[in-house]
Amino acid sequence: MTDQLRPLVSRWNRDDARESAEFAALLADYHLQTEAEKGAPAATAGDLPQKYAAEVEDPHAAFAAELVLIARYAGRAAGCLVITDRHDGRLEIKRLWIDPAHRGRRIATALLDEAHEHAVRSGxxxxxxxVWDWRADAIALYRKAGFAETPSCDDRAQLICMVRDV
Structure with missing residues (x-):
């Protein structure tokens, strides 16, 4: 049994090699799963499309201007969320991933709550x-967190755009 009963969310410590490796591993899992779901499976992170492989290979460069949140559960990195400032008064969640072994522990909710608090603090x-339209569980989570569908913000087929007012 663990003493930690809820996820702990903090900003990614870019200077911590272990935390950087954990973040890169979460990104790799996210992209490998997404590509498999799109019908274009990759065997390794190096086989991902270059845009995504670059995130895994060098998250420091890929997310230099973004806020990255890491969720820990029982002392392990269990999830991540990347927030981009769109410079139009809105923020955008670019990556939200929970390690499948840690799902069902309110980790995604904790990350979304912290993202909302960041949005409030930043004005x-x-x-x-x-979100991909086949990710029904994620869509339900976003709706529960206060997001609503909005006209498409992306020209890729099968993407649903959602927004939450702050």
């Missing part, structure tokens, strides 16, 4: 995101 008017 943002809204947070937006896009």
């Amino acid at each position: 943002a008017s809204a947070i937006r995101l896009s």
Whole structure:
């Protein structure tokens, strides 16, 4: 049994090699799963499309201007969330991933709550995101967190755009 009964969310410590490796591993899992779901499975992170492989290979460069949140559960990195400032008064969630072994422990909710608190502190008017239409559980989670569907913010087929006012 663990003493930790809820996830702990903090900003990614870019100077911590272990935390950087954990974040890169979470990104790799996210992209490998997404590509498999799109019907274009990759065997390793190096086989991902270059845009995504670059995130895994060098998250420091890929997310230099973004806020990255890491959720820990029982002392292990269990999830991540990346927030981009769109410079139009809105923030955008670019990556939200929970290690499948840690799902069902309110980790995604804790990350979304912290993203909302960041939006409040920063004076943002809204947070937006896009999600693949086949990810029904994620869509339900976003709706429960106060996000609503909005006209498409992306030209890729099968993406649903959602927004939450702050």
